[in-house]
Amino acid sequence: MANHAITVTVNGVKERVDVPSNMTLLEMLRQRLALTGAKNGCGAGECGACTVLLDGEPVNACMVLAAEVDGAAVVTVEGLAQDGQLSAVQQAFVEEGGVQCGFCTPGMLISAHALLQRNPRPTEDEIREALVGNLCRCTGYTRIVRAVQKAAQGGVE
Amino acid sequence: MLARPGLVSFDYVRARTPGEVVQLLAEHGADARLMMGGTDLLVRIRDGAVRPRLVVDLKHLPGMRDILYQQQAGLTVGAAVTMNQLARHPAVVAHYPLLAQAANSVASYPLRNRATIGGNLCNASPCADTAPPSYVLAGRIVVHGSAGEQEVAIADFFRGPGQTVLQPGQFVTAIRFPPSPAAASGRYLKLGRNKAGDLAIVSVAVLGFPDASAPSGYRFRIALGAVAPVVLRVPAAEEWLAHHPPGAETFARAADLAAAAASPIDDVRASADYRRAMVRTLTRRGLNAVADTIAAPTGSA
Ligand SMILES: Cc1cc2nc3c(=O)[nH]c(=O)nc-3n(C[C@H](O)[C@H](O)[C@H](O)COP(=O)(O)OP(=O)(O)OC[C@H]3O[C@@H](n4cnc5c(N)ncnc54)[C@H](O)[C@@H]3O)c2cc1C
Ligand code: FES
Numbered sequence: 001m002a003n004h005a006i007t008v009t010v011n012g013v014k015e016r017v018d019v020p021s022n023m024t025l026l027e028m029l030r031q032r033l034a035l036t037g038a039k040n041g042c043g044a045g046e047c048g049a050c051t052v053l054l055d056g057e058p059v060n061a062c063m064v065l066a067a068e069v070d071g072a073a074v075v076t077v078e079g080l081a082q083d084g085q086l087s088a089v090q091q092a093f094v095e096e097g098g099v100q101c102g103f104c105t106p107g108m109l110i111s112a113h114a115l116l117q118r119n120p121r122p123t124e125d126e127i128r129e130a131l132v133g134n135l136c137r138c139t140g141y142t143r144i145v146r147a148v149q150k151a152a153q154g155g156v157e
Numbered sequence: 158m159l160a161r162p163g164l165v166s167f168d169y170v171r172a173r174t175p176g177e178v179v180q181l182l183a184e185h186g187a188d189a190r191l192m193m194g195g196t197d198l199l200v201r202i203r204d205g206a207v208r209p210r211l212v213v214d215l216k217h218l219p220g221m222r223d224i225l226y227q228q229q230a231g232l233t234v235g236a237a238v239t240m241n242q243l244a245r246h247p248a249v250v251a252h253y254p255l256l257a258q259a260a261n262s263v264a265s266y267p268l269r270n271r272a273t274i275g276g277n278l279c280n281a282s283p284c285a286d287t288a289p290p291s292y293v294l295a296g297r298i299v300v301h302g303s304a305g306e307q308e309v310a311i312a313d314f315f316r317g318p319g320q321t322v323l324q325p326g327q328f329v330t331a332i333r334f335p336p337s338p339a340a341a342s343g344r345y346l347k348l349g350r351n352k353a354g355d356l357a358i359v360s361v362a363v364l365g366f367p368d369a370s371a372p373s374g375y376r377f378r379i380a381l382g383a384v385a386p387v388v389l390r391v392p393a394a395e396e397w398l399a400h401h402p403p404g405a406e407t408f409a410r411a412a413d414l415a416a417a418a419a420s421p422i423d424d425v426r427a428s429a430d431y432r433r434a435m436v437r438t439l440t441r442r443g444l445n446a447v448a449d450t451i452a453a454p455t456g457s458a
C-alpha cells in the first residue's frame with residue numbers, strides 16, 4: 001500500500017505527514033499529530049464527535065481520508081482559542097454549562113463555531129438544525145443551544 | 158485506542174483526467190472503487206461490505222464540482238457537487254427548488270459538505286434524497302466511458318437497490334436537467350424518524366405546472382422514494398390529475414392512487430403499512446402545497 005507525503009496546515013501550523021492510503025483524517029490528527037480533541041465516536045458519520053473544519057467548513061473527520069487533505073487547511077477544537085483566550089463559543093459553553101462528560105464537546109464547538117461564521121444571528125431552530133449531526137448523550141441539548149445563543153449575542157466579554 | 162477498527166488497506170489515487178480513470182478501471186477492474194465524498198463508500202469499506210484494492214477519487218476531475226445554468230439549456234450539475242453547494246446555489250434555489258430542498262434534507266450540515274449528488278445517485282439507495290426530484294425534473298445522467306460520453310434518462314438509470322446501468326469502466330460526470338416547465342412549482346417532502354438528519358422512511362417529490370393541453374389545465378408529476386426497489390413515478394395519479402380540476406377531492410384521490418402504487422417493505426425503520434399511509438399523506442400535502450404556489454401570481458419557477 002502506498003504512502004502519501006502530504007502537506008497540511010493544522011491550526012495554522014504547516015505539517016508534513018506521511019500517511020497510508022487507508023488512514024482517515026481523524027486517525028492522522030489523533031495518532032500522528034497528537035491532537036486528541038476530535039473524538040472517534042462512531043467512525044461512520046453519525047455522531048459528529050470527530051467534527052473539524054476543512055478549508056473553513058465543518059466535516060466528519062472519520063469520513064475523510066488523510067491523503068485527501070494534501071494542501072488543505074484543518075482546524076480542530078485545539079485551534080479555536082487564540083493567544084490563550086477561549087473563543088466566544090467556548091466561553092459561552094463554560095458559562096452556560098454546555099459540557100457534561102465532554103465527549104461531544106469538541107465537535108459541538110466546531111459545528112457551533114462554523115454556524116456562527118455563516119450565520120451570526122441564528123434562530124433556535126437554525127441552531128438545532130446546524131447541530132443535528134452532533135449527538136450528545138448527557139446535556140439534553142438545552143444548555144448547548146443556550147450557549148450558542150449567548151455566543152451569537154456576543155454576550156461573552 | 159479507536160472505538161472501531163480502521164479501514165482495510167487499499168491504495169488511494171486522486172484522478173486528474175477522465176482518461177486516467179478509464180485506464181485505471183481497465184487495469185484494476187472490480188478491485189477499483191470510485192469515490193467522491195466517500196460518505197457511502199467509506200462506511201461500506203469499514204463494514205467489510207466492499208474490499209477495494211484501489212480507491213479512485215473523482216471529485217477533482219475538471220468540471221466535476223461546477224454548476225452551470227442557462228435559461229435555454231437548463232441546469233448541468235457536476236457529479237461531485239456537494240449537497241450544501243446544491244442547496245444554496247442561486248439558480249438551483251430559484252429554478253429547481255425541489256432539488257435544493259432535497260439536498261438540504263440529507264443527513265447533517267457537515268455530512269452535506271462531503272456528500273455529493275453523483276454519489277447519491279450512483280449509490281442507488283431507494284431512499285436517496287436527490288432521486289425523486291431528479292425523476293420529476295426529467296434529469297439525465299451523463300456517463301463517461303472508454304467510448305466517450307452518453308446520456309441516460311434518470312428513469313432508465315436504476316436497476317434495483319444499489320444497482321445502476323453503469324457498465325464496468327463507466328462513471329458519471331454530471332446530471333443535466335432541462336428547463337423547468339413555465340410557471341412550475343415543486344415540493345420535496347421527506348419523512349424521517351426525526352425532524353431532520355435522518356434517512357427517508359418515505360419521500361415524495363411533486364412538480365406541477367399549467368398546461369393548456371391537459372383537460373384540467375394542469376399537469377403534475379409525482380415520484381415516490383423509499384417505497385419500492387427504485388423510485389416510482391405514479392402515472393395513474395398523474396393521469397387523474399390531468400383530467401380532474403385541482404382541489405381537495407382530486408388530490409385525495411390522487412394520493413390514494415399513489416399509496417396503491419407503492420410497494421414498501423417492513424424494516425427496522427417503519428412498517429410497510431405505515432409507509433403506505435404516509436405516501437398518501439405526503440402526496441396530498443405535496444399536491445396542496447404545489448397547487449397553492451402555482452396559483453399564486455408570483456409562483457416560484
Ligand atoms: C450518517 C449518514 C447519513 C446519511 N443520510 C442520508 C440522507 O439523509 N439522505 C441520503 O440520500 N443519503 C444519506 N446518506 C448517504 C450518503 O451520504 C449519500 O448517498 C451521499 O450523497 C453519497 O455521496 P458521496 O459523494 O459521499 O458518495 P461516495 O461514497 O463517494 O460514492 C457512493 C457510491 O457511488 C459510487 N460512485 C461515486 N462516484 C461515482 C461516479 N462518478 N460514477 C460512478 N459511481 C460513482 C461509489 O463507488 C460508491 O459506490 C447518509 C450517509 C451517512 C454516513
Ligand atoms: S466519529 Fe465521526 S461522526 Fe462519529
Ligand code: FES
Pocket residue numbers: 098099100101102103104105135136137138139
Ligand atoms: S456532554 Fe457528554 S456527550 Fe455531550
